[in-house]
Amino acid sequence: MKKSRTEITNERAKFLLSAYRYNGADAQDPMFREALEQATRDPDLAAWFAKERSFDALIAEKLNSVQPPASLKPAILSGLYSAPSKHRSMFNWLPALAAVLVLSGILLSVMRQGSEADRPSLSQYQSAALAVLSGGTAPKLDLLTSDLSRSQEYLSEKAAPRAPEMPVAFRELQTVGCKAVNWNGKMMSLTCFSLPSGELLHLFVIDAKALGKITFQPGIREINGWHVELRRELGMLLMFVSKAPIPELVKYI
Amino acid sequence: MTRDLDLEAIVGRFYAPLYRFALSLTQSEAEAGDLTQQTFLILAQRSYQIRDVSKVKCWLFTTLRREFLRSVRAHVNHPHVEFQPDIHDAPALTEDPLRSLDAKAVVDALALIEPTYRTAVELFYLSELSYKEIAETLDIPIGTVMSRLSRGKEQLKSILARTIVENSRKIIPMNRDEEVAN
Numbered sequence: 001m002k003k004s005r006t007e008i009t010n011e012r013a014k015f016l017l018s019a020y021r022y023n024g025a026d027a028q029d030p031m032f033r034e035a036l037e038q039a040t041r042d043p044d045l046a047a048w049f050a051k052e053r054s055f056d057a058l059i060a061e062k063l064n065s066v067q068p069p070a071s072l073k074p075a076i077l078s079g080l081y082s083a084p085s086k087h088r089s090m091f092n093w094l095p096a097l098a099a100v101l102v103l104s105g106i107l108l109s110v111m112r113q114g115s116e117a118d119r120p121s122l123s124q125y126q127s128a129a130l131a132v133l134s135g136g137t138a139p140k141l142d143l144l145t146s147d148l149s150r151s152q153e154y155l156s157e158k159a160a161p162r163a164p165e166m167p168v169a170f171r172e173l174q175t176v177g178c179k180a181v182n183w184n185g186k187m188m189s190l191t192c193f194s195l196p197s198g199e200l201l202h203l204f205v206i207d208a209k210a211l212g213k214i215t216f217q218p219g220i221r222e223i224n225g226w227h228v229e230l231r232r233e234l235g236m237l238l239m240f241v242s243k244a245p246i247p248e249l250v251k252y253i
Numbered sequence: 254m255t256r257d258l259d260l261e262a263i264v265g266r267f268y269a270p271l272y273r274f275a276l277s278l279t280q281s282e283a284e285a286g287d288l289t290q291q292t293f294l295i296l297a298q299r300s301y302q303i304r305d306v307s308k309v310k311c312w313l314f315t316t317l318r319r320e321f322l323r324s325v326r327a328h329v330n331h332p333h334v335e336f337q338p339d340i341h342d343a344p345a346l347t348e349d350p351l352r353s354l355d356a357k358a359v360v361d362a363l364a365l366i367e368p369t370y371r372t373a374v375e376l377f378y379l380s381e382l383s384y385k386e387i388a389e390t391l392d393i394p395i396g397t398v399m400s401r402l403s404r405g406k407e408q409l410k411s412i413l414a415r416t417i418v419e420n421s422r423k424i425i426p427m428n429r430d431e432e433v434a435n
Contacts, residue, residue: 014403015399015400015403016399018399018402018403018406019377019384019398019399019402019403021377021381021383023381025381025383026383026384029383031384055351055410056377056378056406058351058352059359059378059409060378060379060381062354062355062356062359063273063277063356063359063360063363063378063379064270064273064379065356066273066276066356066360067269068268068269068272068273068286068289069282069286071286072268072272072286072289072290073264073265073268075286075290076264076268076289076290076293077261077264079290079293079294079297080260080261080264080293080294080297144290144294146283146286146287
């Protein structure tokens with residue numbers, strides 16, 4: 001076939017069209033113009049190009065059918081909320097400043113309380129724990145890790161209380177991370193897990209001696225839109241918190 | 254153009270393709286998840302550096318690859334087995350058997366492309382980045398991207414053709430007597 005000056009060889013056209021996206025996103029790119037024009041004139045090249053796009057579409061379809069684990073997105077969001085931006089405006093700090101002032105006020109009021117009878121109540125503890133979760137769709141964690149042992153080591157390093165024993169069914173859950181919280185001079189810990197549905201399950205632990213008299217009914221209750229269950233084990237108070245439906249929660253806690 | 258990034262929206266849009274890219278690089282679901290998380294963590298910390306939202310996608314893939322290379326350098330003793338496909342003696346690739354392959358077979362085939370060409374091909378299929386964006390992500394000239402895509406895709410076809418042939422050999426034909434007896 002005789003080629004005019006403006007035509008390019010089929011080999012050159014194939015070389016260029018290998019980089020042409022199968023979804024047509026490059027249709028207006030001048031880089032491909034000559035090669036695309038050549039494909040309209042040359043039946044062999046047209047057949048090759050049709051086959052190439054079909055191959056590319058099939059490969060992309062196969063590869064894009066791989067689904068990330070359900071726990072990945074909540075884990076990423078947890079990381080985003082815990083990541084300190086290195087460039088924040090003053091307005092970004094205002095909510096944090098307000099929170100510090102409120103917590104300082106609470107801290108001062110607790111410091112004035114001297115006797116054991118004045119230790120914080122269970123409801124105060126629950127409010128403080130749920131406040132840790134109220135910063136967004138996921139809490140701000142100190143450590144993001146899928147390794148439960150690593151998270152518990154971290155809590156030990158921070159002198160934060162740990163659950164004496166995790167529920168057996170937790171072995172099926174992916175750990176997201178943990179956080180040590182100094183609440184009015186008393187350490188509490190938070191460990192987060194990802195449920196199969198993608199919802200998070202939070203486990204707060206505090207030394208029961210840090211609180212006043214503790215009485216609670218067994219079972220899951222609803223507090224401010226959260227499903228909450230309390231459990232006392234070897235001197236530790238465990239509080240399981242999640243927004244997952246109760247039927248899913250009871251499988252694990 | 255804006256400096257205020259909607260991080261949740263960006264996560265929702267890009268976490269799946271980034272995970273797939275990470276999986277193709279690491280060949281490990283756990284490492285791919287960690288690498289994807291790490292990439293978004295860096296985005297959250299350095300979001301102020303991104304002045305043009307349209308560049309976020311390219312930035313994310315560049316950062317993920319950079320973090321992967323950093324982790325590979327940290328494990329210099331990590332064993333690496335390379336496969337050199339013989340593209341001159343490859344069986345012809347037809348569409349029907351190709352369609353019957355599962356996603357894992359295609360992911361595995363990608364991993365067998367020569368490392369020089371592999372990343373460009375992975376980005377081409379998994380990120381839907383243009384050749385210009387792939388050049389930016391890999392920090393190589395556009396001509397090099399074209400060359401790597403052309404040769405890398407040829408290798409992919411060759412590897413897939415061999416996979417199909419090997420799969421067909423695993424199918425044991427039913428004995429005629431057994432067929433009658435049944």
